[in-house]
Amino acid sequence: MIYLLEDDDSIRELVCYTLTQIGWEAKGFSAPSAFFEALKQEIPALILLDIMLPEEDGLSVLKKLRAASKTKHVPVMMLTAKGSEYDKVIGLDAGADDYLAKPFGMMELTARVKALLRRSAAAEEKTQEKKTYQIEGLFVDLARHVVTVDHEEIALTFKEFELLCLLLENRGIVLNRDQILNRVWGYSFDGENRTVDVHIRTLRQKLGTCGALIETVRGVGYKIDGESV
Incomplete structure (x- = not known):
């Protein structure tokens, strides 16, 4: 519906x-x-x-x-x-x-x-994998669609959650804006790369102390480093 x-x-x-x-x-x-x-x-x-x-x-x-x-x-x-x-x-x-x-x-x-x-x-299919990620104070539970920072639950939108999971799935790999648009939105916005920047900015703000885990690689894109526990 x-x-x-x-x-x-x-x-x-x-x-x-x-x-x-x-x-x-x-x-x-x-x-x-x-x-x-x-x-x-x-x-x-x-x-x-x-x-x-x-x-x-x-x-x-x-x-x-x-x-x-x-x-x-x-x-x-x-x-x-x-x-x-x-x-x-x-x-x-x-x-x-x-x-x-x-x-x-x-x-x-x-x-x-x-x-x-x-x-x-x-x-939704991905959440059935019951996979979790934990890097420093950040914890993500795909099955329950739960994100916590220092044990405090953070409310993310559908796209913010997908974006965070995409970066976590590709830890250490720099993803450019076009790759993120295609993977998260399913298509490219012509000249709309600002969309990715906006979501990265709000995601960092919501993650608070863990926002710094999302690194900007100037002229290329974004990545998250670190090993998931």
């Missing part, structure tokens, strides 16, 4: 129609109140979220989703008329997993949706 929170009737109807024609179930909502009421009944596999909404803006909705235990790991793609780099950074900082500016084509939208769902499914 895919939920779409979009107050523009024509866009909402077109997106839902397109998604159902491809074979996905989709429900559209014009206001946050109806959207949150639906979440009480069913948690979707993906949420498409506009920023400019009645009642409250999409960033406020996103923060509530990330703060709730049942929805904090649900992938969220922002759909918005705000297309500047600043707006994208704000959305990603707030916990969005992807960002698509209006006007957008249905082919691009469906490609992004497929990529997000594919990455979400792959991450």
Whole structure:
């Protein structure tokens, strides 16, 4: 199930129609109140979220989703008329997993949706391995989707968790931005390497004392060194 929170009737109807024609179930909502009421009944596999909404803006909705235990790991793609780099950074900082500016084509939208769902499914399979990582004060449990720093649990978004796991799986190896985009997002953003930098920055901040484990290799990319216990 895919939920779409979009107050523009024509866009909402077109997106839902397109998604159902491809074979996905989709429900559209014009206001946050109806959207949150639906979440009480069913948690979707993906949420498409506009920023400019009645009642409250999409960033406020996103923060509530990330703060709730049942929805904090649900992938969220922002759909918005705000297309500047600043707006994208704000959305990603707030916990969005992807960002698509209006006007957008249905082919691009469906490609992004497929990529997000594919990455979400792959991450779920990976958690079945019951693998853990521990480097210094950082501990990651894939199966339980738990990250702790000095024994204190840290709340990460879906993409932040995937990014951290990718770096841990490739300890000592420098991954460039294109590699990270393809492995974490499932495709490349043309000229959107800033997305990786934003997620690295917020990930470091959330990891606190262990944020320094993520090293920047100037002109190349990022890596984590150290042996997992």
